[in-house]
Amino acid sequence: MKEITTIKEVKQWLKPYLKKNLRIGFVPTMGALHEGHLRLVRQSTAENNITVCSVFVNPIQFNNQEDLSKYPRNLSQDANLLRKSGCDMMFCPGLEEMYPGGRIDNVELEFGLLDKIMEGKFRPGHFRGVVIVVNKLFNIISPTNAYFGKKDYQQLMVINRMKEALGLAVNIIACETVRENDGLAMSSRNLRLTIGERQVARKIFEVLYKVREKGTKTPVWELREWAIKKIQEDSRFRVEYFEIADRETLMPIESWGQKTQAIALAAVYLGDVRLIDNVELFS
Numbered sequence: 001m002k003e004i005t006t007i008k009e010v011k012q013w014l015k016p017y018l019k020k021n022l023r024i025g026f027v028p029t030m031g032a033l034h035e036g037h038l039r040l041v042r043q044s045t046a047e048n049n050i051t052v053c054s055v056f057v058n059p060i061q062f063n064n065q066e067d068l069s070k071y072p073r074n075l076s077q078d079a080n081l082l083r084k085s086g087c088d089m090m091f092c093p094g095l096e097e098m099y100p101g102g103r104i105d106n107v108e109l110e111f112g113l114l115d116k117i118m119e120g121k122f123r124p125g126h127f128r129g130v131v132i133v134v135n136k137l138f139n140i141i142s143p144t145n146a147y148f149g150k151k152d153y154q155q156l157m158v159i160n161r162m163k164e165a166l167g168l169a170v171n172i173i174a175c176e177t178v179r180e181n182d183g184l185a186m187s188s189r190n191l192r193l194t195i196g197e198r199q200v201a202r203k204i205f206e207v208l209y210k211v212r213e214k215g216t217k218t219p220v221w222e223l224r225e226w227a228i229k230k231i232q233e234d235s236r237f238r239v240e241y242f243e244i245a246d247r248e249t250l251m252p253i254e255s256w257g258q259k260t261q262a263i264a265l266a267a268v269y270l271g272d273v274r275l276i277d278n279v280e281l282f283s
Contacts, residue, residue, distance in 0.1 A: 002089040003079060007140050010091050014052075018142055022049035026143035026170075027087075028134060031055040032072040032188035036178035038085045040147040043175060045086040052141050053082050054091040056098060061129030067274070072191045091141070098136065107131050109165050111158060114250060118265060119154045119276070122240050127158050134159055138170055146170050151177040151185045153265060153278045157250060177277070179205065185277045192273045200234060201275065204268050207231050208279040211244070211264045215281060216256040220244050231268060240267040240274070247280060 004010050017024060025044030029037050033055075044051040055078050062068035075092060082090050106128075114120070115127040138146065148156050160172050178186045183205035184198075193201060207230050211223055218226070228239045245252050247261040256262075262281040267274060 001079070001083045001087050004089060004091050005093055006097060007093065010052075010089075010140055013089060014141065017050055023144040024048060024141065025051040026137070026141050026146045027051065027053045028137050028146065028148075029053060029055055029078075030057045030071065030188065031078050031092075032074060032191065033078045033081050034178075034186045034188065034190075036149055036151070036186035038081060039178050040149065040175055041082060041085040041087050043173070044145065044147050045088075047173075048145060050088040051086065052089045052091060052143070053087050054093075054137055054141075056091075056093055056133070056137075058098075058129055058133040059095065060099075060104060060132060061126050063123045063125050070192060072188055091137075098133070104132060105136065107135050107162070107166075109162060111161055114154070114161060115158055117154075117250065117252075118241055118243055119267070122267065127155070130155055130158065131162050135162065135166065135168075138168060143170050145173050147173045147175055149175050149177060151187070151277065153263065154250060183209070185275070187275060189273050189275060193270060197236060197270050197273070200236065201270055203231060203234065203237070204266060204270075204275060204277050205279075208264050208266060208277060212279050212281050220253050220255055227264070227266070231266075236270055238269040240269060242266045242268075244281075 002013060004013060025048030027040045027044055041051060041053055057071055059068055079090055120127055148159060150156060156174055163172055180186060182202040184201045207227050211227050214223055224242055224244055228242050231237050231239050243252055243265050245263055247263045253262055260282045263278055264281060265278040267276045
């Protein structure tokens with residue numbers, strides 16, 4: 001596996017593959033890799049001629065500087081995991097390489113309410129940072145296919161909207177959330193949980209799954225209130241939001257009506273660690 005830190009070298013390395021119109025798979029990450037990331041890499045290697053994975057902790061998508069400073073980093077371990085998973089090239093640029101002189105090339109797009117609800121509401125500026133860095137990485141890599149996990153469902157929707165608005169040729173491949181044996185969605189932030197917190201973290205998924213089971217037998221507002229109360233029975237949890245929304249627009253659903261494309265999404269603090277998860281309903 002080739003390890004590259006500069007944009008110039010990435011483009012030089014990819015040039016012969018692009019010239020031959022070979023399929024390039026791309027997995028953008030912020031490192032601290034786990035099985036969820038590696039599943040994306042392995043799917044990419046199965047579906048493309050070469051696979052590129054980026055490792056870059058993007059500061060402009062953090063609205064909380066403490067969260068940025070605590071984000072786990074282990075580049076050598078990431079490289080070993082990617083090598084074993086069949087990745088062909090790891091792009092791990094520094095901050096100056098991505099934003100020389102602190103210059104940020106903004107991407108002005110209109111997302112309607114999509115970037116203002118849920119994650120957008122509680123993490124102002126987050127999606128702006130995501131769009132800027134992902135668009136820049138797409139321009140550097142020129143991937144055929146780019147792979148994203150459904151755990152960050154709203155982010156996936158934003159990136160799809162960005163692709164459409166900018167007319168990008170890349171295919172956005174949505175991949176199922178990978179979970180631990182107890183149901184907890186795999187996340188780099190799980191590493192920050194204490195032993196005690198890790199033992200109870202599965203409750204988020206358990207409640208989401210129960211919401212899926214209850215489905216249309218319970219009014220939407222009642223189900224939402226039940227879920228929040230159930231999670232917060234343990235004082236270590238604090239629900240930031242719990243929403244039941246249309247899966248295609250992410251607009252909140254107030255009644256079931258004829259909705260068959262719904263999703264339950266949650267952001268929950270366990271101690272000082274913020275965890276997100278979702279479960280598709282009626283699928």
